[in-house]
Structures are given as C-alpha cells and as structure tokens.
Amino acid sequence: xxxxxxxxxxxxYSEQEKTSIFDTEFMIHVDSMYNFxxxxxxxxxxxxxxxxxxxxKAFRFINSFERxxxxxxxxxxxxxxxxxxxxxxxxxxxxxxxxxEVESYYNSDDAGENITTDLRVETVQHMIGDEIxxxxxxLPVDFRTVIILSDLEGFTYEEMSKILDIPIGTVRSRLxxxxxxxxxxxxxxxxEMGYNN
Amino acid sequence: MSEFSMWFEQTFKQCYCEKxxxxxxxxxxxxxxxxxxxxxxxxxxxxxEEKIRTCVQSNGKFLEEKGLRECIQTKLTQxxxxxxxxxxxxxxxxxxx
Numbered sequence: 001x002x003x004x005x006x007x008x009x010x011x012x013y014s015e016q017e018k019t020s021i022f023d024t025e026f027m028i029h030v031d032s033m034y035n036f037x038x039x040x041x042x043x044x045x046x047x048x049x050x051x052x053x054x055x056x057k058a059f060r061f062i063n064s065f066e067r068x069x070x071x072x073x074x075x076x077x078x079x080x081x082x083x084x085x086x087x088x089x090x091x092x093x094x095x096x097x098x099x100x101e102v103e104s105y106y107n108s109d110d111a112g113e114n115i116t117t118d119l120r121v122e123t124v125q126h127m128i129g130d131e132i133x134x135x136x137x138x139l140p141v142d143f144r145t146v147i148i149l150s151d152l153e154g155f156t157y158e159e160m161s162k163i164l165d166i167p168i169g170t171v172r173s174r175l176x177x178x179x180x181x182x183x184x185x186x187x188x189x190x191x192e193m194g195y196n197n
Numbered sequence: 198m199s200e201f202s203m204w205f206e207q208t209f210k211q212c213y214c215e216k217x218x219x220x221x222x223x224x225x226x227x228x229x230x231x232x233x234x235x236x237x238x239x240x241x242x243x244x245x246e247e248k249i250r251t252c253v254q255s256n257g258k259f260l261e262e263k264g265l266r267e268c269i270q271t272k273l274t275q276x277x278x279x280x281x282x283x284x285x286x287x288x289x290x291x292x293x294x
Contacts (some may be wrong), residue, residue, distance in 0.1 A: 120261075121261070121265050
C-alpha cells in the first residue's frame with residue numbers, strides 16, 4: 001500500500017469528514033471505475049471485486065488523500081495497482097503477449113515500418129461500437145490502458161503519468177503506439193469483414 | 198514552455214524536407230496526436246497551425262487523423278458495460294457506511 005501513501009501529506013479527518021469525502025468525492029466515480037475494471041479484467045465478477053477492493057483501500061487510506069484534489073486520478077491509480085498486484089494473476093482473461101516483449105519490439109528502430117495506419121474514417125463508420133471495443137480488448141493490457149485513460153476517461157498526460165507511474169514522455173509514445181496498434185487491428189478486422197478500405 | 202516543447206520543435210523539423218514538403222507522415226502523426234490531445238503548448242500549436250494553413254498535404258493528413266480519432270472515440274464511448282445495480286450499495290455496506 002505504500003504507493004498510496006507515498007508523497008502524500010497526511011490528513012487527519014474526522015469520521016464525519018471521511019464519510020463526506022467518500023460520498024461526495026469518491027462514489028461519484030463508481031461507474032467510470034467499474035468500466036475501467038471491466039476493460040481490464042473482461043469479467044463482471046472480477047470487475048466488481050476489483051472496484052470494491054479499490055474503494056476499501058481508498059477508505060482505509062483516506063488520510064493520504066487531500067480533499068478537493070483529483071479523486072478520480074487517485075482512485076484510478078489504486079485500481080490499476082490492485083489489478084497489477086492481485087487481480088492480474090487470477091484474472092479469467094486469456095494469456096496475453098508479454099508486455100516487455102511488445103514494448104521492446106515497438107521501441108525498436110524498425111517498428112514504424114510495420115505499423116499500418118492506412119485506415120479510413122468511412123471504414124470505421126461501418127463498424128459498430130462493440131467491434132471497435134473488441135479490437136481495443138485485443139491489445140496488450142498496458143497499451144489498452146493508455147487508450148482507455150486518455151480517450152474514454154479524458155485524463156491528461158500528466159494525470160496518466162501519475163496513475164501509471166511512468167514518465168510523461170512514455171505516456172506520449174505509448175499512447176501513439178497503442179493507437180497505431182488499434183488501427184492495425186481495425187484494418188485487419190475490416191479486411192476480414194469485407195468492409196471497403 | 199511545456200514538457201514537449203523541445204521535442205515538438207525537433208520532430209516538426211524532421212517531418213519536412215528543405216523545400217518544406219511533408220516527408221515523414223509517421224512523425225507528423227505524433228505531432229497531430231499531441232495537438233489533438235491538447236498537450237502541445239501555445240508556441241508549438243501556433244507553429245503547427247501555420248503549417249497546416251499553408252501545406253495542403255499536412256492539412257489533409259491532420260483532418261484525416263482528426264476524423265479517424267473522433268470516429269473511434271465516439272464509437273468506443275457508446276459501448277459501455279452495464280453497471281451492476283447493487284455495486285454502490287455493496288461498497289458502502291462493505292465499509293459500514
């Protein structure tokens with residue numbers, strides 16, 4: 001739990017203040033939290049457990065949270081860490097490509113040569129939401145995560161940097177690669193489905 | 198000056214040949230990303246906007262990237278998992294609130 005408490009100025013909230021913060025600053029994000037958890041685990045029960053676990057930790061360490069600051073980013077960070085430390089191991093999702101392998105491949109100098117971005121708006125317009133979600137879900141979790149945080153949850157690079165514990169430059173490059181990977185998946189999918197591209 | 202000012206300036210230079218033609222679309226799309234994500238500072242944005250005003254190829258690429266991004270984003274946003282009706286209450290119950 002040290003990641004929750006690190007760099008935090010410790011508060012000393014009364015029980016009433018804790019309840020108030022929890023209700024007014026934390027609980028309003030429960031839907032976003034569940035959607036994020038589901039997109040990580042692909043399982044309703046795991047997502048529910050992950051969100052509950054996150055809120056339990058948030059309440060337990062509420063004195064590490066400064067009232068009025070970015071509660072959503074704070075909660076997302078706890079959820080992401082819980083997923084990595086506990087849920088990823090027992091998750092029901094199929095085995096994924098090893099992230100380090102993927103990242104080292106995409107960081108290599110020739111990676112750009114294999115990235116296909118020849119995808120047209122008209123092609124995507126033919127697709128429905130769950131087809132695109134399927135392509136997103138097929139990405140390795142660390143690449144999927146940056147797209148979710150940026151494009152679905154609207155976090156800034158700085159917020160993402162704090163949530164994911166990575167430098168802001170890595171957020172920029174990983175996001176770019178993730179979007180290219182998503183487009184590649186969509187191009188393949190469009191070809192499979194016979195959409196004109 | 199933002200985190201990416203220097204990076205933006207250097208990458209921008211690498212995108213164009215001496216005649217000012219767009220020669221590296223992949224790098225250019227990285228600049229577009231920063232602009233669309235609202236992470237480019239004012240100076241970088243001004244440099245970018247001036248270029249897309251005067252370069253047909255850059256403007257075309259920018260509009261293509263923007264359209265694609267918006268389309269994917271809209272469709273992803275539309276697809277959301279149903280939230281379990283008892284989730285909020287079970288969270289509160291679990292911490293005795």
